[in-house]
Amino acid sequence: MELCTYRVNITGTVQGVGFRPFIYALAERYLVTGTVSNNSKGVEILLNTDTLTLNQFLTAIEYEYPPLASIDNIHHEELPYQVFDDFKIIETKEAGEVTTNIPPDVSICKECEKELFDSSNRRYGYPFITCTHCGVRYSIIYDLPYDRVNTSMKFFKMCKVCEEEYSNPLDRRYHAQPIGCHDCGPKLELMDNVGRGVLSQTIDNVVNLLKEGNIIAVKGVGGYHLMCDATNEETIQKLRDRKHRPTKPFAVMVRDMEMARELGEINEMEEQLLTSKEKPIVVVGERTPRPTDMIAPNISRIGLFLPYTPLHLLILDKLQRPLVATSANVTDEPICTNLEDLEKLQGVYDYVLEHNRDIVNGCDDSVVMVVNEQQVILRRARGYAPVSIKLPFKLEHNVLALGANQKSTIAIGFDNQVILSPHIGDLDSIGSVEYYKKNIETLERMYHFKADVVAHDMHPQYESTKYAKRCVGKRTLREVQHHHAHILGVMAEKQIIGKVFGVAFDGTGYGDDGKLWGGEFMICDYEGYERIAHLNYFKLLGGAKAIKEPRRVALSLLFDLYGEDVHTLNNPTTQAFSITELNTYFIAWKKGLNAPESSSVGRLFDAVASLLGICQVMSFEGESGMMMEELYDSSVVGHYNFGYKDGKIDVLPMLVEMLSENDTTIAISKFFHTLVEMIDVVYAPHDLPLVLSGGVFQNRVLLGLVLERFPEAIISNAIPPNDGGIALGQIVRTLI
Numbered sequence: 001m002e003l004c005t006y007r008v009n010i011t012g013t014v015q016g017v018g019f020r021p022f023i024y025a026l027a028e029r030y031l032v033t034g035t036v037s038n039n040s041k042g043v044e045i046l047l048n049t050d051t052l053t054l055n056q057f058l059t060a061i062e063y064e065y066p067p068l069a070s071i072d073n074i075h076h077e078e079l080p081y082q083v084f085d086d087f088k089i090i091e092t093k094e095a096g097e098v099t100t101n102i103p104p105d106v107s108i109c110k111e112c113e114k115e116l117f118d119s120s121n122r123r124y125g126y127p128f129i130t131c132t133h134c135g136v137r138y139s140i141i142y143d144l145p146y147d148r149v150n151t152s153m154k155f156f157k158m159c160k161v162c163e164e165e166y167s168n169p170l171d172r173r174y175h176a177q178p179i180g181c182h183d184c185g186p187k188l189e190l191m192d193n194v195g196r197g198v199l200s201q202t203i204d205n206v207v208n209l210l211k212e213g214n215i216i217a218v219k220g221v222g223g224y225h226l227m228c229d230a231t232n233e234e235t236i237q238k239l240r241d242r243k244h245r246p247t248k249p250f251a252v253m254v255r256d257m258e259m260a261r262e263l264g265e266i267n268e269m270e271e272q273l274l275t276s277k278e279k280p281i282v283v284v285g286e287r288t289p290r291p292t293d294m295i296a297p298n299i300s301r302i303g304l305f306l307p308y309t310p311l312h313l314l315i316l317d318k319l320q321r322p323l324v325a326t327s328a329n330v331t332d333e334p335i336c337t338n339l340e341d342l343e344k345l346q347g348v349y350d351y352v353l354e355h356n357r358d359i360v361n362g363c364d365d366s367v368v369m370v371v372n373e374q375q376v377i378l379r380r381a382r383g384y385a386p387v388s389i390k391l392p393f394k395l396e397h398n399v400l401a402l403g404a405n406q407k408s409t410i411a412i413g414f415d416n417q418v419i420l421s422p423h424i425g426d427l428d429s430i431g432s433v434e435y436y437k438k439n440i441e442t443l444e445r446m447y448h449f450k451a452d453v454v455a456h457d458m459h460p461q462y463e464s465t466k467y468a469k470r471c472v473g474k475r476t477l478r479e480v481q482h483h484h485a486h487i488l489g490v491m492a493e494k495q496i497i498g499k500v501f502g503v504a505f506d507g508t509g510y511g512d513d514g515k516l517w518g519g520e521f522m523i524c525d526y527e528g529y530e531r532i533a534h535l536n537y538f539k540l541l542g543g544a545k546a547i548k549e550p551r552r553v554a555l556s557l558l559f560d561l562y563g564e565d566v567h568t569l570n571n572p573t574t575q576a577f578s579i580t581e582l583n584t585y586f587i588a589w590k591k592g593l594n595a596p597e598s599s600s601v602g603r604l605f606d607a608v609a610s611l612l613g614i615c616q617v618m619s620f621e622g623e624s625g626m627m628m629e630e631l632y633d634s635s636v637v638g639h640y641n642f643g644y645k646d647g648k649i650d651v652l653p654m655l656v657e658m659l660s661e662n663d664t665t666i667a668i669s670k671f672f673h674t675l676v677e678m679i680d681v682v683y684a685p686h687d688l689p690l691v692l693s694g695g696v697f698q699n700r701v702l703l704g705l706v707l708e709r710f711p712e713a714i715i716s717n718a719i720p721p722n723d724g725g726i727a728l729g730q731i732v733r734t735l736i
């Protein structure tokens with residue numbers, strides 16, 4: 001057959017994942033000549049071959065590409081004939097408009113794990129063993145293209161042996177940018193909490209210190225963890241006291257699936273997630289009897305994850321006990337990524353296990369759960385981010401989306417793709433706002449991205465809105481309503497075109513009328529929305545304070561029901577206030593003083609938790625909902641009454657019935673059913689796809705019940721239902 005020259009361009013996550021050596025090996029298999037190189041858009045191949053072999057070659061690419069790669073598009077064209085003597089990997093071409101994806105950090109691969117524990121291997125016990133198919137990526141990258149000089153590995157000069165592996169296209173470590181070994185790579189250092197080095201065998205020492213009940217700050221991939229023995233109740237209590245975290249559940253790292261099963265009831269899909277290359281924290285049902293109540297007090301769910309770095313593996317392999325592993329950060333601040341940040345936690349940890357490879361981009365652990373066999377991402381970070389999301393249409397502009405204020409993420413959008421940052425956190429402190437800005441700069445720099453449109457939330461007090469207004473310059477600002485963005489995020493992820501019926505059950509989000517929405521039913525598409533129905537407004541006594549104190553929301557609803565007579569009632573809510581307080585709040589309620597109006601289902605959850613005596617003041621966000629999940633009983637049937645007229649849902653009839661219920665479990669179970677019933681009633685006349693989003697759908701029981709009633713309902717699987725998904729929704733809001 002006649003030989004021709006072809007150019008093949010491949011886009012997607014194709015750099016830093018062993019793509020060029022994979023192509024090199026294919027070229028050897030099919031005996032073709034030519035070149036392969038990276039460019040700013042992905043990988044480019046030139047080859048001399050006939051059409052038949054070309055097709056086989058392209059099929060092989062599609063079916064056999066390396067484990068960390070993902071392909072968005074393969075394009076080929078014929079060029080004027082050129083002569084090649086052999087097949088070569090050639091150097092990265094010019095930088096320009098960057099569209100290739102930044103590879104995320106993934107966990108250690110099987111081959112590296114085998115070598116780690118093989119005493120005859122030269123990397124035996126090396127805590128930073130890695131290859132082209134595994135290890136750190138995003139967290140060490142300063143810039144694209146992904147070459148060693150653009151990462152924090154540039155400070156380590158490869159030894160001769162590593163250099164040889166790095167330069168051999170047939171080696172598993174060919175162009176593995178973080179390559180290193182005992183001789184030339186990063187090293188561990190164990191220090192006490194004032195920075196004095198502790199000598200002798202590091203891993204053994206760490207394991208002994210953990211066994212003795214110490215709390216150790218361990219530098220990982222995207223930040224530090226605070227780690228301690230999960231079987232030692234005294235130590236966990238010490239960590240709770242020092243971190244001022246009385247009840248919020250801790251995640252637990254386990255050696256392997258066997259140890260995971262000792263703590264959790266794990267189904268097949270949960271096991272797949274636990275052992276996936278992303279290795280997220282997976283929230284599963286706890287095994288009974290519970291080994292300890294200290295890890296997640298009063299909650300029968302536990303967040304488990306497997307060791308994802310060689311360092312974690314070495315520690316757990318020697319320790320043979322589960323480890324509490326929680327992100328090291330000061331409350332409301334981002335995860336600590338260097339010793340200087342970590343010093344603020346000096347009073348919390350006893351020792352630090354440090355290493356000398358810089359963390360360039362901070363990245364928390366990801367958190368997922370499985371509901372009705374669907375993956376629900378609660379926090380999208382390490383392993384998943386920053387990966388691009390393909391849109392069902394081309395964007396007219398380059399859009400920067402600034403997200404919301406809680407569980408913040410940002411995104412950039414161009415052509416038909418969106419790059420969503422990892423979870424940044426709540427923008428409640430100067431430190432977190434700085435970290436937020438750094439994340440924006442990082443994405444803009446790496447993708448050589450310049451926005452023409454800046455999309456942001458409508459809430460005037462959000463830090464993200466303030467930032468939008470400050471940084472706008474000559475760019476166009478685009479306000480996107482919070483709950484519209486929630487639904488749009490799901491539509492974008494699922495590539496839905498056309499109108500949908502969106503249900504956004506949420507904490508709070510700023511509405512068009514300046515009120516705090518969060519119980520919203522809307523028909524929408526990318527161009528706009530129509531608010532079909534919402535919960536009747538109720539007042540949040542004390543404004544922001546009401547978000548932490550369910551009793552304030554409940555009291556406000558009691559005032560709606562009984563007015564001034566509330567002080568004659570005797571229930572858990574009224575008992576949570578003094579008579580003076582009841583009188584003061586009544587005046588505030590009546591006059592609307594510091595009492596913004598809200599239609600939020602999240603706050604309704606809080607109110608119910610207070611009225612039933614489950615929770616009056618929360619020590620962490622979402623506590624009331626978690627406690628209500630615990631009390632739900634699937635054998636209870638029926639729901640309460642509620643009013644629905646002119647697009648307004650009246651929950652007061654439900655509350656009256658609930659207050660006369662003697663059994664808390666029945667009341668809570670019926671409350672869940674009532675919410676499902678509300679969706680049913682409002683959605684019934686509409687023949688449109690049903691889309692669910694908003695932070696309230698992180699509630700496992702509610703989401704499970706809604707998906708049972710509406711198996712066709714669409715939820716997001718790749719972005720969180722909470723405000724972490726807002727940025728994606730903001731990007732795709734078209735028209736200004």
Ligand SMILES: [Zn+2]
Pocket residue numbers: 108109110111112113129130131132133134135
């Ligand atoms: Zn590996």
Ligand SMILES: [Zn+2]
Pocket residue numbers: 158159160161162163180181182183184185
């Ligand atoms: Zn080396």
